[in-house]
Amino acid sequence: MQISYNWLKKYIDINFTPADLSEKLTMAGLEVEGVDYLGEGLDDIIIARIEKIKEHPDADKLVICMVKTGSDTELIPVVTGAPNVEAGQMVPFAEVGAVLPGGMQIEEVKLRGELSRGMICSKDELGLQEERAAGIMVLDDDAPLGGSFIKYKRLDDYIFKLDLTPNYARCLGMIGVAREIKSLYAQEKTLNTPPISFEEAEELGDINDYVEVEIEDPDLCPRYTARLVKNVQIKESPEWIQRRLKAAGIRPINNVVDISNFVLMEYNQPLHTFDFNKIKDGKIIVRRAKAEEKMLTLDEEERILDDEMLVISDPEKAVAVGGVMGGANTEVTEETTDVLIESAYFNPVSIRKTAKKLGMHSDSSHRFERGVDIEKVIEANNRACQMLAKCDGARVVPGVIDNYPLKFEPAVITLTAERVNELLGIELEAAEVKESLERLGFTVEKTTGEGEFEVTVPSFRTDVEQGADLVEEIARVYGYNKIPSTRPISKQRGKRSPRQKFEAKVKKLLQAGGLDEVITYSLQDKKSYQDLNLTQFEDYAKFVSIKNPLSEAFGILRTTLLPGIIEVLSSNARRQGSEMAVFETGTVFRNKGLSSRPEELNKLGGGIFGQNNNLWQQGAPNFFALKGVLEMLFNRVQLDKYSFIADNDNRDFLHPGRRAEIKYDQTQTFGFIGEIHPELADQNNLPAGTTVFELDLDFLFEITAEKSYQYHKLVKYPVLARDLAIVMAEDIAVGDIHQAIRAKGGSMLKGLELFDIYQGDQIEDGYQSAAFELKFQAEDRTLTDQEVNERFNQIVNHLKEEYSAEIRGN
Amino acid sequence: MDLLDDLKKIENEAEEELKEVESLDQLEELRIKYLGKKGAVQSVFSKMGKIKPEQRPVVGKEANILKNKIQNWLGEHQERLEKKAAQKRFEAEKIDVTLPGGKVEAGRSHPLSLVTKEMEDIFIGLGFEIAEGPEVESEYYNFEALNIPAHHPARDLQDTLYIDDHYLLRTHTSPVQVRTMEAQEPPVRIIAPGRVYRSDELDASHSPIFHQTEGLVIDKGISFSDLKGSIELIVEALFGKDRDVRFRPSYFPFTEPSAEVDVSCIVCGGEGCPLCSRTGWLEIMGAGMVHPNVLEMSGYNKNVYSGFAFGVGLDRLALLKYGIDDIRVLYENDKRFLHQF
Numbered sequence A: 001m002q003i004s005y006n007w008l009k010k011y012i013d014i015n016f017t018p019a020d021l022s023e024k025l026t027m028a029g030l031e032v033e034g035v036d037y038l039g040e041g042l043d044d045i046i047i048a049r050i051e052k053i054k055e056h057p058d059a060d061k062l063v064i065c066m067v068k069t070g071s072d073t074e075l076i077p078v079v080t081g082a083p084n085v086e087a088g089q090m091v092p093f094a095e096v097g098a099v100l101p102g103g104m105q106i107e108e109v110k111l112r113g114e115l116s117r118g119m120i121c122s123k124d125e126l127g128l129q130e131e132r133a134a135g136i137m138v139l140d141d142d143a144p145l146g147g148s149f150i151k152y153k154r155l156d157d158y159i160f161k162l163d164l165t166p167n168y169a170r171c172l173g174m175i176g177v178a179r180e181i182k183s184l185y186a187q188e189k190t191l192n193t194p195p196i197s198f199e200e201a202e203e204l205g206d207i208n209d210y211v212e213v214e215i216e217d218p219d220l221c222p223r224y225t226a227r228l229v230k231n232v233q234i235k236e237s238p239e240w241i242q243r244r245l246k247a248a249g250i251r252p253i254n255n256v257v258d259i260s261n262f263v264l265m266e267y268n269q270p271l272h273t274f275d276f277n278k279i280k281d282g283k284i285i286v287r288r289a290k291a292e293e294k295m296l297t298l299d300e301e302e303r304i305l306d307d308e309m310l311v312i313s314d315p316e317k318a319v320a321v322g323g324v325m326g327g328a329n330t331e332v333t334e335e336t337t338d339v340l341i342e343s344a345y346f347n348p349v350s351i352r353k354t355a356k357k358l359g360m361h362s363d364s365s366h367r368f369e370r371g372v373d374i375e376k377v378i379e380a381n382n383r384a385c386q387m388l389a390k391c392d393g394a395r396v397v398p399g400v401i402d403n404y405p406l407k408f409e410p411a412v413i414t415l416t417a418e419r420v421n422e423l424l425g426i427e428l429e430a431a432e433v434k435e436s437l438e439r440l441g442f443t444v445e446k447t448t449g450e451g452e453f454e455v456t457v458p459s460f461r462t463d464v465e466q467g468a469d470l471v472e473e474i475a476r477v478y479g480y481n482k483i484p485s486t487r488p489i490s491k492q493r494g495k496r497s498p499r500q501k502f503e504a505k506v507k508k509l510l511q512a513g514g515l516d517e518v519i520t521y522s523l524q525d526k527k528s529y530q531d532l533n534l535t536q537f538e539d540y541a542k543f544v545s546i547k548n549p550l551s552e553a554f555g556i557l558r559t560t561l562l563p564g565i566i567e568v569l570s571s572n573a574r575r576q577g578s579e580m581a582v583f584e585t586g587t588v589f590r591n592k593g594l595s596s597r598p599e600e601l602n603k604l605g606g607g608i609f610g611q612n613n614n615l616w617q618q619g620a621p622n623f624f625a626l627k628g629v630l631e632m633l634f635n636r637v638q639l640d641k642y643s644f645i646a647d648n649d650n651r652d653f654l655h656p657g658r659r660a661e662i663k664y665d666q667t668q669t670f671g672f673i674g675e676i677h678p679e680l681a682d683q684n685n686l687p688a689g690t691t692v693f694e695l696d697l698d699f700l701f702e703i704t705a706e707k708s709y710q711y712h713k714l715v716k717y718p719v720l721a722r723d724l725a726i727v728m729a730e731d732i733a734v735g736d737i738h739q740a741i742r743a744k745g746g747s748m749l750k751g752l753e754l755f756d757i758y759q760g761d762q763i764e765d766g767y768q769s770a771a772f773e774l775k776f777q778a779e780d781r782t783l784t785d786q787e788v789n790e791r792f793n794q795i796v797n798h799l800k801e802e803y804s805a806e807i808r809g810n
Numbered sequence B: 001m002d003l004l005d006d007l008k009k010i011e012n013e014a015e016e017e018l019k020e021v022e023s024l025d026q027l028e029e030l031r032i033k034y035l036g037k038k039g040a041v042q043s044v045f046s047k048m049g050k051i052k053p054e055q056r057p058v059v060g061k062e063a064n065i066l067k068n069k070i071q072n073w074l075g076e077h078q079e080r081l082e083k084k085a086a087q088k089r090f091e092a093e094k095i096d097v098t099l100p101g102g103k104v105e106a107g108r109s110h111p112l113s114l115v116t117k118e119m120e121d122i123f124i125g126l127g128f129e130i131a132e133g134p135e136v137e138s139e140y141y142n143f144e145a146l147n148i149p150a151h152h153p154a155r156d157l158q159d160t161l162y163i164d165d166h167y168l169l170r171t172h173t174s175p176v177q178v179r180t181m182e183a184q185e186p187p188v189r190i191i192a193p194g195r196v197y198r199s200d201e202l203d204a205s206h207s208p209i210f211h212q213t214e215g216l217v218i219d220k221g222i223s224f225s226d227l228k229g230s231i232e233l234i235v236e237a238l239f240g241k242d243r244d245v246r247f248r249p250s251y252f253p254f255t256e257p258s259a260e261v262d263v264s265c266i267v268c269g270g271e272g273c274p275l276c277s278r279t280g281w282l283e284i285m286g287a288g289m290v291h292p293n294v295l296e297m298s299g300y301n302k303n304v305y306s307g308f309a310f311g312v313g314l315d316r317l318a319l320l321k322y323g324i325d326d327i328r329v330l331y332e333n334d335k336r337f338l339h340q341f
Ligand SMILES: [Zn+2]
Pocket: B265, B266, B267, B268, B269, B270, B271, B272, B273, B274, B275, B276, B277, B278, B280, B281
């Protein structure tokens, strides 16, 4: 909502500077988003008269206006191309030296040889309209010659833009804001509500002779009032009403509509005006709509209603969606003469549901949803009559129809000063508590209890329901910033859970391994899954879709971290990055079927490109670099029974020959690693060889959770080392040989490391050689050469029998 | 002939020649020349038979003295030569210490993680535990249990992304408040960092996905002044001692009284600048006393227990703390960005 300072001063005579008022409103809970000065940049603009117009000797499209800025000043020549200049016009004028709102300073210039000493301004040049004006702005003839344009146009006003939270419904009108200011900052001032008096046209009889109101559904409409004004001439509103509405951000339309908007802004009471002669039999029926009932609303849209919505109708047809929007069939038009004014209280929940369903959020529905002051509906109606009565010829029919089936029962809340002090951490006397609430308009009665009150909530405080609400009010009066600062004593020790500690450790380790942490969107585009061929992997196709997505790009919840990570890698590669290594931890979501809660899994994923250490001459430096990081991670979280096993028939988004499942205890797959399929890498702007992994973080935590560090005595006996080089068929996995050696080596084999593999010269086609270093050691004695040799030979024989592997050089 | 004169002469000659020696080889030659089996000193011993017997002890003694003397000279000279040679070798081994060191790339933490961890550490120090909750929530936990009934205007404060009629993406971390209260008896002291979702178009200051931290303290006798003191401490830990903090009335359905917490602008210090929209203040969190309805719905006795809650936007905090002007940068993960932290 936006309010004008000048208008506000009509209701309370305050003299705060605009900045001060802005601060005060914000600190009262009416957050000011911004303050605009209407006369911004117009200080130098004065009112001038075009005395005569001369032709430009050297240009057809230009004329020379001779302009006067005072009764006895010289004529000033101004060259202009504006098509609408005429002698005698009063115009806004910028003299030489004046600065326009855009910052431009007017200088003396020659246009096609003719001197021009000033500028006659158009509306857009003055910042009064956005679009370019066709010509200069022309003022009324009574504009004061030489006077200030700001003063004349009453632009010496400040507009406060308020961002009101739902509990400030009472401040959706000028009187409400003024009352709030008085309560908190200017108790000594009076609240100047408009004095309402107008003449009723006795000769017209009584409203009951014309109008009948029947409320069929009082739960949706507890109170409905109506007044009738006859013989109204529909025309433009007076300037002052238009000015007020514009300041409030409302577009003036005609006197009837403008007056109803004016009262809305003043009293926070939405009114509706009907063309009375279009209401059949003068009968208003307030009822639920029929299922599928149709109605054309003021915005020329046909609305299909349902039986939860409230309509205002006559015996034949619905004439308004109650509290939301009027119908086109009874709209006030230029032909209207008799106006029926509705001022009612509608059920907030019903209004909100209806406005939502119909997609019609209006100034009216906004206020009814939050609750208006049910006790003020007649006053607002009278105010509108008073204003209409001032229009030529308009005559107010005596009497008001007040149909009020559900009488307002004010809430009464019991409150003790002790509880207030306890909750706020202050020490107020009972009398101070009472006084604070009374300032805000609450009625406070002492009970027999010690420091206990019964607080009656006024009808305009639709937000106050219980003690806590009153406590906030007392805190507002007291001042939030005057409340002391204390700190509650903690009886517990703060900590992270084991699971949280584990995740922190994993992150640290991956960073030590050179991987940067990334955070990507968990809402994604289904298309990126198709582009990456991810949907072919069953788990990744279990999408959870968003019912009301912002766009396709945020249409589904991620089922894997991969698309996010791949996007990071490809965008960095595109930008210029020659290498990158990243990881992310986060939730992925899997659809578990209709109406079931989707599964949320914690995953760890990552990717790498740009490595060039051609480890083991496999031509897959990225794969082995990333695998190395994972092995380090597993080692450091003390996971021992893991293995990387070639992945033969899953995950076609990876290179068929360069992908592995990561298994626990040989059987349970808890992750994978692999190169992105070369064709997909190419299509998705990824450097060749880009390798990714993903694993189940919760599973990794579970299987390592119990592990804690345990000291093993350092062995003091010597290590005997042996190198073992074997030749075997090239399709045998070195990992299998590694495991075989380890198994055969037994407890005395303390170290086993591959240091070379080789194919080529001296190795037969179809074969490969692998060289290991074996370290033997006993914990209780010095091993003899003989013992070690025996064990070594057992290993060699085993490899020969099981894998047909031959010792190299033998 | 006077052997003593000979010795004197040998001594002088040896001393002179030693000065010319510059290598260990030359030194060895000199040693042989003077101290070898056929060397100069030995030749004096071999001539002993030719002198008077009473002179022999004198000459013998002097010859031994000279032998030792030369030996010492040779030793000292050898040391000098070796030192010199070592020096020469070290010089040859000289390296350019200004050449760059071996490349070690430690991975970085995402700035959002840094901010989250900083928050967590502050609160752990204050006796808080870290709570978690699902990102897909039910209407009940996200709204109803937080005193936001189905047709309340407060629902407009957060544009919600729905999955179906039952589930939605949590719009705030506040549901964790309710889940925690349901799962445990008071006292409660938790923070709950996590991802939240809103139906907000992506631009420089809005993102449909962002991060919050919820905080909740419940016990007997918790007051608004406890809320103030705790939040002031957090602001000090995050932004330093020089910041002013102000509390102003606001509205959250699940707290009453509610407050918005502002901190004096980190750029202008309160003078007014574009960052703070010329107000001198930056809005950093919402807070308030837990609404009695929320306590009641979670099964706590509202007449016995009270508490406070707050919510901080972690993305906003990261933007403020590191001077980032566009929230989208956080999620682009440009390496040049990540490597600034
Ligand atoms: Zn600032």
